[in-house]
Amino acid sequence: MxxxxxxxxxxxxxxxxxxxxxxxxxxxxxxxxxxxxxxxxxxxxxxxxxxxxxxxxxxxxxxxxxxxxxxxxxxxxxxxxxxxxxxxxxxxxxxxxxxxxxxxxxxxxxxxxxxxxxxxxAPPAAAETALVTTDEFTVDLVAKKVRRGGRDVRLTPTEWHLLEILISNPGRLISQKRLLQEVWGPTHGSKTNHLRVYMAQLRRKLEADPSHPRYLITEPGMGYRFET
CATH class of the missing domain: 3.40.50.2300 (Response regulator)
Known part of the structure; x- marks a missing residue:
């Protein structure tokens, strides 16, 4: 129970x-x-x-x-x-x-x-799970590769860092401040426009319908989460 x-x-x-x-x-x-x-x-x-x-x-x-x-x-x-x-x-x-x-x-x-x-x-080391598979794309966290439709998806280092944080915390809401500080550094905690730009780029590369994302979800004013 x-x-x-x-x-x-x-x-x-x-x-x-x-x-x-x-x-x-x-x-x-x-x-x-x-x-x-x-x-x-x-x-x-x-x-x-x-x-x-x-x-x-x-x-x-x-x-x-x-x-x-x-x-x-x-x-x-x-x-x-x-x-x-x-x-x-x-x-x-x-x-x-x-x-x-x-x-x-x-x-x-x-x-x-x-x-x-x-x-x-979740496995005991969920954040270190090597392979994350969705219906739309696959992410290899060890090899740092993303594949979609049988082809490699080219991500910039910043896009990869964002995706890695979200995928390593499936279903968990990650605040804008944490993402900004981990990806861009402690002096960028308020520059939310950075996040909007890069999340839009990730959705265009990974989502079937970027305007209605299934995996990279926005919680307005709070942050983002990865849903499987």
Missing amino acids: TRVLVVEDDPQLVRALVINLEARTYDVDAAPDGATALRLAAARQPDAILLDLGLPDMDGIEVIEGLRGWTRVPILVLSARNGSEDKIRALDAGADDCMTKPFSMAELLARLRAATRRSDT
């Missing part, structure tokens, strides 16, 4: 989440604050964590950083903060996905299923 840790200080929302998760055969633990969340995560070893950023004893970002010191468990952030900055900070700290309150329970459950499915099927 899949175990979920709900980290939330709103009793009504906790109750709604517990009812909906248990109705779908999840095993649920709940923590009202960050300290309890870190203790329960270590003791109960959940398969996924639903985390509110606005906790009474510490910021949710601190909880993510504490968890990422020892576990790769999927973390889905639930935030009442409308601005993208906090979500970007959460993603940079190691969160796997973000949703803004109020949210659709159906969408939350779908994202939770996707997160746990990726976690269940």
Whole structure:
């Protein structure tokens, strides 16, 4: 049975989440604050964590950083903060996905299923998987080659670096800031036009319909993800 840790200080929302998760055969633990969340995560070893950023004893970002010191468990952030900055900070700290309150329970459950499915099927060294295959193209991370329709696809070093980061984190939302800093350096964290240009080039080379991408997905104002 899949175990979920709900980290939330709103009793009504906790109750709604517990009812909906248990109705779908999840095993649920709940923590009202960050300290309890870190203790329960270590003791109960959940398969996924639903985390509110606005906790009474510490910021949710601190909880993510504490968890990422020892576990790769999927973390889905639930935030009442409308601005993208906090979500970007959460993603940079190691969160796997973000949703803004109020949210659709159906969408939350779908994202939770996707997160746990990726976690269940990922090999121990997912970031080092040699070959990634889609219906449209194949990427060899060791040989640093891309093939589509039986032919090699020529990528620039920058295009390759972007693709490599995204493909090494399948299904995970990677923030614009992280991509910019890893590809262009720490002084380029705000130059989002760089990303738009190079992501458009990658889509033209890899997607069947670049204007409606299937694999290289944009989360507006937040970042990009690779979906298989």
